[in-house]
Amino acid sequence: MGTKVKNTQTSLSLKEFHISEDCGFILPEPLTDLPVYYKPWMDIARNAPELISSHSLRLRIHDMPLLETHLLRTHRELRLAHLALSIMTSGYVWQEGERETVKVLPRNLSVPFCEVSQRLGLPPILIHADTVLANWKKRDPDGPFSMDNLELLLTLPGGESVRGFFLVTLLVELAAIPGLKSIPDVINGIHDNDVAVVTKALDVVGQAIDSMKQALKLMHEYVDPSIFYGIMRIYLSGWKDNPSMSEGLVYEGVQEKPMEFSGGSAAQSSILHCFDELLGVQHEGSSGAFLTRMRDYMPPSHKQFIEYISSHLSLRSFVLQQADEHLTHTFEQCVSRLVDFRNYHITIVTRYITIPASRAKQLRANQQCLAEELDMIRKAPTALEERGTGGSGIMTFLKTVRDKTKDTTITQCTNGNQVLPDVNKAASELTID
Numbered sequence: 001m002g003t004k005v006k007n008t009q010t011s012l013s014l015k016e017f018h019i020s021e022d023c024g025f026i027l028p029e030p031l032t033d034l035p036v037y038y039k040p041w042m043d044i045a046r047n048a049p050e051l052i053s054s055h056s057l058r059l060r061i062h063d064m065p066l067l068e069t070h071l072l073r074t075h076r077e078l079r080l081a082h083l084a085l086s087i088m089t090s091g092y093v094w095q096e097g098e099r100e101t102v103k104v105l106p107r108n109l110s111v112p113f114c115e116v117s118q119r120l121g122l123p124p125i126l127i128h129a130d131t132v133l134a135n136w137k138k139r140d141p142d143g144p145f146s147m148d149n150l151e152l153l154l155t156l157p158g159g160e161s162v163r164g165f166f167l168v169t170l171l172v173e174l175a176a177i178p179g180l181k182s183i184p185d186v187i188n189g190i191h192d193n194d195v196a197v198v199t200k201a202l203d204v205v206g207q208a209i210d211s212m213k214q215a216l217k218l219m220h221e222y223v224d225p226s227i228f229y230g231i232m233r234i235y236l237s238g239w240k241d242n243p244s245m246s247e248g249l250v251y252e253g254v255q256e257k258p259m260e261f262s263g264g265s266a267a268q269s270s271i272l273h274c275f276d277e278l279l280g281v282q283h284e285g286s287s288g289a290f291l292t293r294m295r296d297y298m299p300p301s302h303k304q305f306i307e308y309i310s311s312h313l314s315l316r317s318f319v320l321q322q323a324d325e326h327l328t329h330t331f332e333q334c335v336s337r338l339v340d341f342r343n344y345h346i347t348i349v350t351r352y353i354t355i356p357a358s359r360a361k362q363l364r365a366n367q368q369c370l371a372e373e374l375d376m377i378r379k380a381p382t383a384l385e386e387r388g389t390g391g392s393g394i395m396t397f398l399k400t401v402r403d404k405t406k407d408t409t410i411t412q413c414t415n416g417n418q419v420l421p422d423v424n425k426a427a428s429e430l431t432i433d
């Protein structure tokens with residue numbers, strides 16, 4: 001009877017959380033167009049980079065009709081509508097850089113955006129679930145998920161680097177899928193007291209984290225740091241904890257009081273939240289609060305999945321209780337790979353934000369640079385110099401999150417004979433020139 005009860009309790013299926021077997025948290029086969037009634041939105045959203053650079057996006061939005069949203073019927077239609085409206089909103093707010101922002105989002109944009117957002121349970125701002133999870137198309141539908149075979153549906157200023165940034169992040173999400181699919185096996189294995197099943201599933205999680213790191217490395221090949229820092233980053237920014245939008249944004253026709261939302265960031269990806277809950281990583285204080293808040297920027301069913309993992313599982317206690325050498329080693333390796341991923345992510349942030357930020361400061365001070373570079377630096381958001389797009393104080397936050405991951409280890413900081421990499425060394429190896 002015991003077994004029967006356990007099985008009913010643990011018949012966890014990813015499907016009930018709208019997580020796809022093939023695509024994980026990625027929206028399978030996003031629609032590429034909306035019903036013809038929404039052509040005014042799609043025409044603007046498709047031309048956003050050109051309209052922004054010609055300073056005419058705001059004018060086009062002022063002339064846009066106020067459309068009804070009830071003709072959007074399916075989840076995929078709503079997701080494409082959210083993506084299009086969020087791209088328009090970002091362009092509208094940031095068209096003139098951080099100095100000439102707006103206080104009000106006009107009603108023909110804000111009203112439908114808030115309605116669509118409410119139906120999806122998402123905030124009315126550009127988020128990871130838009131730009132990465134619902135913004136892709138395969139050139140050859142039968143071909144692989146590869147950089148050559150993928151394209152974006154909608155984009156922002158920054159050309160090929162924007163494409164690289166969103167699609168490499170999509171590949172990181174893809175690399176995580178085998179690990180995500182193993183989570184139910186870990187949960188079931190613990191309920192069944194089956195050490196072998198848990199060990200095997202955990203090994204798959206560790207390998208997936210390793211593949212995510214390999215995918216993350218592609219960022220260097222596809223994204224130019226000065227374009228990321230000088231052009232792209234502002235369009236991912238939000239109006240919470242952002243000095244250049246300190247009062248937030250009024251969504252006209254929705255509510256008179258300004259609203260505040262964080263900018264888009266892969267901190268809103270559900271993947272690492274799942275792995276943290278699985279391994280029992282405990283984020284506390286302001287870092288923990290930020291990460292918890294980021295869950296409100298995820299599709300609600302994905303957030304529920306993360307909460308399900310945390311409430312149904314203590315893998316760490318199981319590992320300690322079993323005291324099985326192979327299981328313990330696999331658990332440790334998994335934690336170590338997660339630390340390794342976060343260390344690598346820190347070196348990426350150093351290259352794409354910290355170094356360009358210090359170069360920008362230097363150049364602003366002595367003005368010795370090419371006209372083009374100076375122009376890019378002038379436009380780069382100074383309010384975000386020490387901050388991530390989500391509004392966090394970057395390095396302190398990322399290192400705290402990394403250190404909390406390290407604290408989850410059972411034995412101390414070694415992975416077999418392999419000593420964990422020293423992130424400060426890795427970061428200092430990246431020189432400004």
Ligand code: HEM
Pocket residue numbers: 168169172173216219223228264265266267268269272342345348349352353387388389390391392394397398401402
């Ligand atoms: C050029 C590439 C990237 C840059 C510059 C970057 C930058 C940042 C920054 C500044 C933060 C701090 C939070 C915030 O302010 O939003 C952050 C957090 C985070 N990023 Fe990235 N990121 C990049 C790529 C990625 C990719 C591809 C992933 C993979 C999904 C990722 C996953 C995360 C996660 C999970 C967090 C939360 C902190 C953590 O859990 O360790 N990032 N990132």
